Amino acid sequence: MKCVICDREACENRYCELHMKAYESxxxxxxxxxxxxxISWKxxxxxxAKNPLTGEWAREVAEYLIKSGEVRNVTDG
Ligand SMILES: [Zn+2]
Incomplete structure (x- = not known):
């Protein structure tokens, strides 16, 4: 299975190691x-995504999440 963002091999999640780290951050x-x-998740x-200070990996993750319309599934607290 490949990473949903790039062509690298994905780990247990849908992301490769680098995009997984970026996603977590x-x-x-x-x-x-x-x-x-x-501020809402979206x-x-x-x-x-538009912040020039955002790292390349994190920006790719943010853009992917916007496109996919993913709802944050982490519970509050
Ligand atoms: Zn990736």
């Missing part, structure tokens, strides 16, 4: 943003 950062701002993803 995108999710983690959202928790921080949410504490400070009234709004957050578009901020990440």
């Amino acid at each position: 995108v999710v983690k950062k959202y928790d921080l943003w949410k504490k400070a701002l009234e 709004e957050y993803l578009s901020e990440v």
